[in-house]
Amino acid sequence: MGSLGAAAPAISPLAQRMLQALAQEQQARGGQAVALVRIAKCLDAPASGLLRELAMLNLLLEQALQPAWVQAEAVEGRWMLALTAAGAAAAAQITEG
Template sequence: MGSLGAAAPAISPLAQRLLLALAQEQQARGGQAVALVRIAKCLDASASSLLRELAMLNLLLVQAQQPAWVQAEAVEGRWMLALTAAGAAAAAQITEG
């Protein structure tokens, strides 16, 4: 697992790829939320595996007393994902590192 600094928890390579893909897709859409299935397609992963990864990431962040990095919301029957400010900062750190 990689680390994103002293205060940030170590996260899996899949979580890192998810954050980077979400950052890229969200930026391409002017900051709008991105469908989970779009991110799954970009990563060649199942949507359910990405939801499990998000659940594990959120648990790590809660344990580290960090704010959430990804907001997931069901909109008209579709899961939509959006980076929070903390998530955007984490994605930027992954890109730099």
């Protein structure tokens, strides 16, 4: 698992790729939330697997007393994902690393 600094928990390569893809897609949409299936397609991964990865990421962040990096919300039957400010910072750090 990779690391994002002293205070951030170690996260899986899939979680890192998910954050990067979400940052790119969200930026391309002017900061709007992105459909989970869009991120799944970008990563060539099943949406259910990404939801499990997101649950694990949230658990790790909660245990480390860190704010959530991704907000997930069901909108009209579709899961939409959006980076929080902390998530955008983490994604930028991954990209720089």
